[in-house]
C-alpha cells in the first residue's frame with residue numbers, strides 16, 4: 001500500500017471534529033498515515049491534544065492565524081507557548097501574513113508573526129507559514145536561517161524560488177488539481193523534490209473531483225497523483241519522497 005503524510009489539516013476544527021472517527025478510518029484506508037493537525041485557537045488546541053492521544057499518527061501544530069491576529073493574538077499566545085515548551089507541538093503555525101483578506105490589520109499580523117518566530121526559535125521548532133499577497137513583508141520579517149514550510153503555496157515562480165533558496169519547504173494543496181491552476185502546475189516543476197510537501201488543508205480546498213465537498217485527508221492521493229504526473233514520477237515515488245520529507249521536517 002502507498003503511504004502518505006498530510007502535512008496540513010484542520011482535524012480538530014468545528015467542521016471535522018464531530019466526524020473524526022470516520023475521517024481517520026477513511027484516511028487509513030486511503031493510506032494517509034500521518035496527519036499534521038493545525039490548531040488555531042484554544043478550542044482546536046484542546047481538541048487536537050485529545051485526538052492525538054487516541055491516534056498517535058496525528059501530530060499537532062499551533063498558533064493564531066494571521067486572520068485572527070488582532071482578536072486573539074495576545075490572549076491565546078500563552079496557551080500555544082505552554083504546549084510548545086511542553087513538547088506537545090511538532091511545529092509553530094499556521095502563522096504568517098494575509099494581505100488578501102486582511103481580516104486583521106497588517107501591523108497586528110506582523111506583531112503576531114514576530115512573537116511566533118521568537119517562540120519557534122526558542123523551542124527549536126519549525127514554522128508553518130500562511131502567506132497571501134504578502135511575500136515581500138514575509139521575506140523581510142523572517143530571519144534567513146529559519147526552518148519553515150510555506151503551506152498551501154499559490155504564489156508565482158519568483159516567490160517559489162525565494163522560498164526554495166531560503167531552504168524552506170513548499171507544501172501543495174488540492175488547488176494544484178484545479179482546472180484553472182496551470183500556472184501553479186508549472187511552478188510545481190521547479191521545486192526541488194527534497195523541499196516538497198503535500199497537504200489537504202481540510203476541511204477546505206477539496207481537490208478537483210470533490211470540489212464543493214468537505215475536504216479530508218483521504219482525498220490526498222488525488223493531489224499526490226497530480227503532482228506526480230507533473231514531475232514524471234510514479235505516485236508511489238512522490239508519496240514516499242513527501243512522506244520522508246515530512247518525517248524529517250517535523251521530526252517524527
Ligand SMILES: [Zn+2]
Nearest residue numbers: 008038094201
Ligand atoms: Zn490551514
